[in-house]
Amino acid sequence: MRSTHPTKPAVGLLALLLSLLALAGCRDVPVDDFEYEGGTAPEPTGVVQGTVLYSGPPPICQTDEDGSVVPVGNVILTLFEFDNPPPPAGSASSAANLLTIPGISFFEAADCLPADPAPEDFAFITRTAEFTWPELPLGGAYQIRGFFDYDGNFNPFFSVTNIPTAGDIGGGAFVDPQATLRAYRRIAFESEELRPNGQVINGVSVALGAPVNTERPVFYLTSDDWLDSAGTLPTTTDLVARENAILDATGTTLHLYDAEKDGAAFDALAAAFAAAGMPVTRADGSYDPRGFRIGDLNGDEVSHAWYVRPVDADGDGAQDLHPTLGAAGVNWLTPIVIMQRIRSAAETEAGIPDVLMVPTVSNVAFLLQGKRVYDDEIAIGVPPISAVQLNPADARCQVPFIPSGNTTSIYERITVECQEVPTGLYGVNALQGLAGARQIGGAPGAEPMCTPPDSFPDGTPIPEFLAEDGCFDYPEIPPETARQLERCNGDNRCAINASFTGTGYDLEGGTYSSQNWGVPNALGDPSQIPDVTGTADALTPAGQILFAQQGLGGAFAVTDSDGASIDGGADCSMALDDDDESPTFGTVRAVNYRVFSEYFEGRTDLDEAGKESARQDLQDLCCEPVAHLCGIPLCPLAAPPTHPDAQVRAGITSVEGGVPNCVPFEIPDFCCPGIP
Numbered sequence: 001m002r003s004t005h006p007t008k009p010a011v012g013l014l015a016l017l018l019s020l021l022a023l024a025g026c027r028d029v030p031v032d033d034f035e036y037e038g039g040t041a042p043e044p045t046g047v048v049q050g051t052v053l054y055s056g057p058p059p060i061c062q063t064d065e066d067g068s069v070v071p072v073g074n075v076i077l078t079l080f081e082f083d084n085p086p087p088p089a090g091s092a093s094s095a096a097n098l099l100t101i102p103g104i105s106f107f108e109a110a111d112c113l114p115a116d117p118a119p120e121d122f123a124f125i126t127r128t129a130e131f132t133w134p135e136l137p138l139g140g141a142y143q144i145r146g147f148f149d150y151d152g153n154f155n156p157f158f159s160v161t162n163i164p165t166a167g168d169i170g171g172g173a174f175v176d177p178q179a180t181l182r183a184y185r186r187i188a189f190e191s192e193e194l195r196p197n198g199q200v201i202n203g204v205s206v207a208l209g210a211p212v213n214t215e216r217p218v219f220y221l222t223s224d225d226w227l228d229s230a231g232t233l234p235t236t237t238d239l240v241a242r243e244n245a246i247l248d249a250t251g252t253t254l255h256l257y258d259a260e261k262d263g264a265a266f267d268a269l270a271a272a273f274a275a276a277g278m279p280v281t282r283a284d285g286s287y288d289p290r291g292f293r294i295g296d297l298n299g300d301e302v303s304h305a306w307y308v309r310p311v312d313a314d315g316d317g318a319q320d321l322h323p324t325l326g327a328a329g330v331n332w333l334t335p336i337v338i339m340q341r342i343r344s345a346a347e348t349e350a351g352i353p354d355v356l357m358v359p360t361v362s363n364v365a366f367l368l369q370g371k372r373v374y375d376d377e378i379a380i381g382v383p384p385i386s387a388v389q390l391n392p393a394d395a396r397c398q399v400p401f402i403p404s405g406n407t408t409s410i411y412e413r414i415t416v417e418c419q420e421v422p423t424g425l426y427g428v429n430a431l432q433g434l435a436g437a438r439q440i441g442g443a444p445g446a447e448p449m450c451t452p453p454d455s456f457p458d459g460t461p462i463p464e465f466l467a468e469d470g471c472f473d474y475p476e477i478p479p480e481t482a483r484q485l486e487r488c489n490g491d492n493r494c495a496i497n498a499s500f501t502g503t504g505y506d507l508e509g510g511t512y513s514s515q516n517w518g519v520p521n522a523l524g525d526p527s528q529i530p531d532v533t534g535t536a537d538a539l540t541p542a543g544q545i546l547f548a549q550q551g552l553g554g555a556f557a558v559t560d561s562d563g564a565s566i567d568g569g570a571d572c573s574m575a576l577d578d579d580d581e582s583p584t585f586g587t588v589r590a591v592n593y594r595v596f597s598e599y600f601e602g603r604t605d606l607d608e609a610g611k612e613s614a615r616q617d618l619q620d621l622c623c624e625p626v627a628h629l630c631g632i633p634l635c636p637l638a639a640p641p642t643h644p645d646a647q648v649r650a651g652i653t654s655v656e657g658g659v660p661n662c663v664p665f666e667i668p669d670f671c672c673p674g675i676p
Contacts, residue, residue: 045198049130049132060152077146083141088320101129138198140189143186146173158522166303181316210511211436214302217306217516221555225251227556228559232406246382247362265546268543301375302507310333324400337430339427346653349655360383361379362379373506385400390625401421403418405575429517439508440506441495560637599618623668632661636649
C-alpha cells in the first residue's frame with residue numbers, strides 16, 4: 001500500500017535546499033566596480049536635503065485646464081562651485097546644477113493674489129517647503145543660490161531668459177541669513193573613496209526674501225573708435241585727467257533698450273521674447289505679469305536703469321580695487337563689465353588661451369559728483385590691458401598682457417607679459433542689479449511724504465538711518481558719507497538730489513542681484529528671430545538691427561593700427577620710472593620683471609631654494625598647456641566682416657595634432673625660452 005505520510009519527502013527537499021544555501025554562503029557575492037574604478041556600477045553621488053523658506057508677496061495664480069488654481073512661479077535653486085561662483089566673486093558663466101521646486105509645494109489657493117489687488121494685498125507672507133537634491137558629484141564643495149520666479153518667465157533653455165527679473169524673490173543658503181554681510185554656506189561632500197555608498201547632507205536652509213528691484217541690463221554697445229592693441233595707460237597722476245583719457249580713447253557706451261529711442265530694435269526684441277512664450281506686454285498694452293520687461297514700459301524707470309555701486313567681490317565689507325586699474329587707486333564699481341575675446345573653432349581646437357579685459361565706469365562721477373544712477377546709457381572706459389589665461393586650472397596663471405610704453409610700476413607689481421593686447425572681437429558682459437532695496441524719489445508730486453509711517457507696509461520697522469527732516473539718509477550702515485540721497489522739499493516731499501540720478505529715482509540699500517546681459521547672445525542668431533529663413537539678409541529691418549546689435553556685429557574690437565610686431569622687444573626692457581620713492585622719478589630705467597615670484601615672497605615655510613623650486617613648478621604648470629604654441633608665426637591681419645574698420649590677427653586655416661599654422665598672439669617669453 002502507498003504511503004500517504006508527507007514527512008520523509010519534505011525533509012529530504014528541505015535538507016537539499018539548506019545544503020545549497022550553505023554552499024552558496026561559502027562563496028563571495030560578485031560585486032562590480034564603480035565607473036570611476038573602471039567598472040560599470042553607477043558612481044556614488046551626493047544628496048542635499050533641506051528646507052526653503054519663502055518670505056515675499058502672495059503668488060500670482062492661474063487656473064489650469066482641470067480647474068485647479070496653481071501658482072505661476074517656481075523656486076529655482078542653482079548650485080555653484082564654492083570657490084568659483086558667478087562674477088565678481090568668481091568666473092562661473094553657468095551653474096553646475098539646477099533644481100526646480102514647484103510653487104504648489106509652497107502655496108495653497110487661499111494664498112493667491114486677488115485678480116485686482118490693492119496695495120495691502122502685497123503684504124509679505126511666509127511659507128516653507130522641503131527639498132531633496134540628488135545625484136550631485138562627490139568630492140566637491142558648493143554654494144546654493146536661488147530665487148522664486150514670481151512672474152513665471154524663467155526659461156533655463158533660452159540664454160536670454162535664464163536669470164531673475166524684477167519682482168522675483170532672491171536669496172540662497174547662507175551661514176547666517178540675518179547677518180549684515182551674508183556669506184554663502186559651504187556645502188562640502190567627501191570623496192568617492194571615503195563615501196563609496198554616497199553621502200547625504202541634511203539640514204540645509206535656503207532663505208528667499210529679497211525682492212529683485214531691477215531688470216536684466218538688456219543693452220547694446222556703441223564705440224567712437226576701437227581699442228588700439230598698442231595703446232598705453234595715461235602717465236598723468238591727475239585722476240580726473242587719467243580717467244577722461246581712458247574714457248575718450250574709444251568713446252564706448254552701453255545703452256539700455258528704450259521703447260521710444262530704439263523703436264525698431266525694441267520691437268524686434270519684443271517679438272523674439274514673445275515667440276519664446278514670454279510676451280513683453282499684452283495686446284492691449286497693459287502689463288503682462290508673465291512678461292519679460294526689457295525697457296521702461298509703463299513708466300518703470302526704477303527697474304530699467306544703470307545703478308553704480310561699490311563692488312565687494314570677496315565679501316569683506318570693503319570696496320575692492322579695480323582688477324586692472326587698482327594699482328593706481330581706482331575702485332571697482334557696478335555695472336561690472338567683462339570683455340572676453342571670441343575664439344574661433346580652430347583656435348579652441350588649437351588651445352589658444354582665453355583673453356579677458358575689464359573696463360571701468362566713471363569713478364570721478366561717483367566719488368566727486370555722487371552720480372549713482374544713469375538712465376538708459378552709461379560710458380565705460382576700456383584700459384589697454386588684457387589678462388591671458390595660460391592654464392584655466394590655476395588662477396595664478398592669468399597673466400596680464402601690457403603693451404610697451406607704460407611705467408615701471410605697471411610692469412613690476414606682478415607677473416606680466418610686455419606685449420600688445422591680443423586683437424580680435426570681444427564679447428561684452430555687463431553685470432549689475434539690486435535686490436531687497438527700497439525705492440526713493442519718484443515722479444514730481446508723487447514722492448513719499450517727509451513724515452513717514454512707523455513701519456513699511458510689510459511690517460518692517462523704519463531703519464535707524466532716518467534723517468532729521470523725515471527723509472531717508474544714505475543707505476550704508478554706518479553711512480559712507482554725510483550726503484543724503486533725498487531731502488525734504490518745499491512740498492513736504494522726499495525728493496532726490498538731481499545730481500545723484502538722471503531718472504528722479506534711486507534704490508536705497510539692498511544687495512547685489514547678479515543680473516547680467518551679454519553680447520553676442522542667442523538673439524544675435526537669425527534662427528532665434530521669428531519669421532526668418534535663417535540667413536541675415538532675410539531678416540526684417542527690425543530683425544537686421546537686432547542681429548547687428550546682439551550678434552557678432554555688436555561685439556567690441558581690439559585692432560592693430562600699425563601692423564608692427566606685437567611683442568615690444570627692446571622697447572619692453574626699459575620704462576619710465578614712476579617709483580614715488582626714487583629720486584630719479586621721470587627718468588627711464590631697466591624693468592625688473594617678475595615671473596610668478598610674487599606668490600612665494602611671503603612664504604616663511606620655505607627657504608630661498610624652496611621658493612625657487614615652487615616658483616619653477618608654478619611656471620611649468622602655467623606654461624605646459626601652451627608650450628606647443630611657441631615659435632609659431634603670427635596670423636596675418638584681416639578685417640572681420642562685421643567690423644570692416646578693424647584689423648585683427650585671425651585666420652587659422654589648419655590644425656594638425658593640436659598645432660595651428662599660425663597664432664593670433666605670441667605666447668609669453670618665459671614659456672618659450674630660447675625661441676625667438
